[in-house]
Amino acid sequence: MIRLIKVLLRDGATREIPVGTRVIDILNDLGGRLKKEALAAVVNGVVVDLTYRLEEDVELRFVTFEDEEGKDVYRHSTSHILAAAVKRLYPKAKLGIGPAIKDGFYYDFDNPDSFTPEDLEKIEEEMKRIIKEDLPFERSEMAREEALAFFAERGENYKVDLIRELPEDAVISCYSCGEFVDLCAGPHLISTGKVKAIKLLSLAGAYWRGSEKNPMLQRIYGTSFPKKSLLDEYLAKLEEAKKRDHRKLGKELDLFSIQDEGPGFPFIHPNGMIIRNELENYWREEHRAAGYDEIKTPIILNRVLWEQSGHWDHYKDNMYFTKIDDLDYAVKPMNCPGSMLIYKTKMHSYRDLPIRMAELGLVHRHELSGTLHGMMRVRSFTQDDAHIFVLPSQIKDEVKKVIDLTERMYKTFGFEYHLELSTRPENSMGSDEMWEIATNALREVLEERGFPYVVNEGDGAFYGPKIDFHLTDSIGRTWQCGTVQLDFQMPEKFELFYVGEDGQKHRPAVIHRVIYGSLERFMAVLIEHFAGAFPVWLAPKQVVVIPISAKHHQYAAEVVERLKEAGIRVEADWRNEKVGYKIREAQVQKVPYMLVVGDKELEERKVSVRERKAGDLGSFSVADFLTKIQAEIKSKAR
């Protein structure tokens, strides 16, 4: 008598099937689209192979490429195909690891010779062959000793490493496709033929297990999709990202430059300064309204201060030093100590708190040369910093206000964002209790406000936990910009106090926070977000007047003059060229408005308005155009 078990499917239906039935048999029974598209199954919340045998009553659902779990299985299986191809072509290559990642997968190899881009093409061809062979992925389990011997015999010392690190009771499984066998927890696709469209993308070095003490392996990145059209779409997205690269646009639009004479120290050109000043103006407006005072503190301060703040012990590797009259000084990597000193210059009553001190502070940090990246990752940058000195009872309320302000400002630019909470790092100061209290305070704010958030264990600042804002740009990439950090350490180190209701000295808490993060990075993100086509309020050049021929120069000059008087950033293109040529130039420079003036406009005292995206808007009087553009600037329309 065969025992029957119950399977609860996603639609709520229950099936009775003989024990030991494979999930694929149920799938075949279900038929329909799912039968073609299912990649793996989830049994009681665990992702398994389609060949998995059911032994007890379970909840079962199938996953396709639409599901994250499905994508992961798909890409992970493709990484095995990559490894199999590399092993065929380069038998001496040793295997590292090969996981699925966002948008694709990678596999690390230790090969005596380094791979070249030509090798990548060969490997891709071999992968296609393996896919064509439609080799089944087969799971097998091994005892620990057996697995160690198996991989040791094949010279796979990295795999041996991995097995050694597995917990005693772990099930050690391997998957094979054809002659290729890899240590792997799985699950995998039914066979290599399931993979339709593949592309190897790049080649890079990566330390074994992410530690610079270990040997460097060669990492091959790639991606795969169940349809060629999806792969093409993804590759087009990569192209689009390349077109938006702020380093490329920064050059083309003459916004900034980075020179050999100052790696990581950006030069901001006149066009870039216009954007930056607009950002600062907007920032000051919002901060004034939110009750902040603005300060400015020195860039170079005495060593003693940095010892007191803890930076000397916890941040020295990232700091620059100098000597003045034989005394040691440091260039500030953060603005907080300066703010602490200003707080200490006078007595504060509990009635004065919260005190919100904002500073657009230029900081310098020695980042590793290999991490520098345009204006995203630099060695000197201006933080839109603020330090809020609060009574312990005001902490949560102030953190909420900071989140509100951040939300307001990000909305202006059209960014969506998500939050991450970072907890105590290794090299940090203060007692566990203090960290506990601070971390809980931040967590409570997040929970009370109902914000979903991710926790980054051990990723906080050395003086306190933090909430980071990761904003999402117009093509779905995320960037860390804003952060709110709660700090009980600096007030302690600097012996800050306020006089309480009881006439006694009490310790305030400090909230460190930035909204843009750094003006440099924020500008870079903006450039990529808008693909260089800035909203009118930010556009370095808002209007170009285009006279049709020399006859119209005088009228064009009048128009320019009127717009200039109204505060519009306007220029005319006086060059001896045809209209189409001048329009193309303005279009390429992404100027929001072009005003064409010729005989007709001269006669009617009007301008023909062309908008960079919408095209020809027809003719306007100068006054009407001014009303329109000024309204757009005022509302910061996007």
Next chain:
RNA sequence: GCUCACGUAGCUCAGUAGGUAGAGCGCAUCCUUGGUAAGGAUGAGGUCACCGGUUCAAUCCCGGUCGUGAGCUCCA
């Protein structure tokens, strides 16, 4: 910092199997006065990243330095 690749005119890039270089765009001058994404002609512009080595001769080969890119690690 580490691995690999790269560094030629303001920009984007070609090139020389070792004999000191070329295109397009841009710029200048001239012709053209033209109505919504490139009119034509002429010209200027480079110690081929820097320093050393090999060679009769190096932009090219070799070594080093600096810088850039893709990643690793790290972060606003």
